[in-house]
Amino acid sequence: FLQIADAYLRAEDTLPDSEARQRQLVERIIAHWREAPPAHPVILAGSTGSRGTTALLMEAIARLPQGAVVLPGFDFEMPTAIWNALDDQLLSQDHPQYRFHHLIRQLQLPSAAVRRWAGTKPPSTARNALVSLSLRPAPVTHAWLTEGPKLKDIAGATRDLTLIEADTPRKEALAIALRLRKAVDEGKTAALITPDRMLTRQVTSALDRWDILPDDSAGTPLQLSPPGRFLRHVAALLAEPLDAEGLLTLLKHPLTHSGADRGYHQLHTQRLEMAIRRTGLPYPDAAGLHGVAETAAEGLEDPVSFTRWADWVAATLTGRKTQGERPLTEWVALHLDLASRLAAGQDGPEAGELWQKKAGQKALGCMTNLQEQAIHGGMMGPGDYADLLGALLSQEEVRDRDAPRSDVMIWGTLEARVQGADLVILGGLNDGVWPEAPAPDPWLNRQMRLDAGLLLPERRIGLSAHDYQQAIAAPEVVLSRSLRSDEAETVPSRWLNRLGNLLQGLPEQGGKAAWEDMRVRGNRWLAQVEA
Numbered sequence: 001f002l003q004i005a006d007a008y009l010r011a012e013d014t015l016p017d018s019e020a021r022q023r024q025l026v027e028r029i030i031a032h033w034r035e036a037p038p039a040h041p042v043i044l045a046g047s048t049g050s051r052g053t054t055a056l057l058m059e060a061i062a063r064l065p066q067g068a069v070v071l072p073g074f075d076f077e078m079p080t081a082i083w084n085a086l087d088d089q090l091l092s093q094d095h096p097q098y099r100f101h102h103l104i105r106q107l108q109l110p111s112a113a114v115r116r117w118a119g120t121k122p123p124s125t126a127r128n129a130l131v132s133l134s135l136r137p138a139p140v141t142h143a144w145l146t147e148g149p150k151l152k153d154i155a156g157a158t159r160d161l162t163l164i165e166a167d168t169p170r171k172e173a174l175a176i177a178l179r180l181r182k183a184v185d186e187g188k189t190a191a192l193i194t195p196d197r198m199l200t201r202q203v204t205s206a207l208d209r210w211d212i213l214p215d216d217s218a219g220t221p222l223q224l225s226p227p228g229r230f231l232r233h234v235a236a237l238l239a240e241p242l243d244a245e246g247l248l249t250l251l252k253h254p255l256t257h258s259g260a261d262r263g264y265h266q267l268h269t270q271r272l273e274m275a276i277r278r279t280g281l282p283y284p285d286a287a288g289l290h291g292v293a294e295t296a297a298e299g300l301e302d303p304v305s306f307t308r309w310a311d312w313v314a315a316t317l318t319g320r321k322t323q324g325e326r327p328l329t330e331w332v333a334l335h336l337d338l339a340s341r342l343a344a345g346q347d348g349p350e351a352g353e354l355w356q357k358k359a360g361q362k363a364l365g366c367m368t369n370l371q372e373q374a375i376h377g378g379m380m381g382p383g384d385y386a387d388l389l390g391a392l393l394s395q396e397e398v399r400d401r402d403a404p405r406s407d408v409m410i411w412g413t414l415e416a417r418v419q420g421a422d423l424v425i426l427g428g429l430n431d432g433v434w435p436e437a438p439a440p441d442p443w444l445n446r447q448m449r450l451d452a453g454l455l456l457p458e459r460r461i462g463l464s465a466h467d468y469q470q471a472i473a474a475p476e477v478v479l480s481r482s483l484r485s486d487e488a489e490t491v492p493s494r495w496l497n498r499l500g501n502l503l504q505g506l507p508e509q510g511g512k513a514a515w516e517d518m519r520v521r522g523n524r525w526l527a528q529v530e531a
Helices: 002-010 018-035 052-063 080-087 098-106 125-134 143-150 154-158 169-186 197-210 226-239 244-252 262-279 286-297 303-317 328-344 357-376 382-394 446-451 458-471 494-504 511-530
Strands: 042-045 067-070 161-166 190-193 408-411 423-426 476-482
Touching (some): 052 067, 169 476, 303 328, 458 494, 476 511, 494 511
Parallel strands (some): 190 408
């Protein structure tokens, strides 16, 4: 089977995918550099070389006469013997420094050949040594017994570390939000680093009560933005019969009737909802809405305005016949027409505020692209169209929302490699979240994957460990986790577990007391959450 697949991939008429094309381009650049090295400096900074093509480029740049590779988060505290112990891929790929070890080996250099690129001292050399020891590869963790007693200034290493262990993810988010607010009061720059997007959304929501809008580097999924939700609700109308819940959900959406007289629309929506609850109208149609509106209009100072509005609702949302299959072009046209009329309202400008601001512009770009490519979509049913739209919206992100603060940031682990802050919060430190659980492979075990030249599942764990090791070296750090998820008890991240075990195994040097002090500092924030 592998021979058949290999023959197919090597066929001359097979177009390369983006990864293969990128590698071909890098190989051509390297071949050109061998013949004519550039006379100007070439610098590659901020990469760990985890991807084969990137590692190839890093090696080539390091060999150039004026080439330089700046490695993020290099561990200068690891002894040479430990660097040499990283040779075994099966045992060492989950170590944070393995990628650098591999690069140095390819360049045939000793680890001591790596120099500090600036004279700036790290915030805490003692903490870097402590974390480095806690992350030793599994086969050599016996070094804890010999090197642990030699650690210096454990109290100083953990003085600016805080450990928050909240009962629930909600309490964890609130504690993080309180700490970020305190940083704003103190005039410090603060960053939350986590791969858990649910946690970042909860923290952003909690910060909103103090009118603090963080600068989220990952943005907001377009499908969860107001235009994204609105477009998905409208697409659901095409796929399912209109019921009272769907009707009121759409009428209450902030983009519905956003063209003009939004206040009157909200007032009329409340009146219609009360009338529907009194009379019962599970599946509204034109006649039913007209009857409910006449009943609700009795006794109003301006019944004509209400009945006119109800007639607009009936004309816009009822009487659609969208069953059966249609070309994708027709579905897109129907969808855009209905969304525009709903957003405009009775007498408002076309599409109201639907396509405004950054989220609206992103949604318009997504729908325009779909409209242009719809000719290739063929026939489909309304449910298939709604699923297609949801999938397209889920692939887009809305970045740099309207006016975020510049001193409160939310970073993914990749962005955090090349940026820093006075206060860094590492959130969601539970196994399965950070690091993410590797995907199971039902076909090949780890040795077979290694022999075939495929990536090992530990690779991603090692990359996450590198991000953790670099982030915990900030001037002030908060480590946070929740003891329970929404479903069950959680397991602390393996790196947090290692740090705790190492400290508690050094009671004579104050390690156990330092760990307890970290918890006490975290409990103060949890107490404020309770209050």
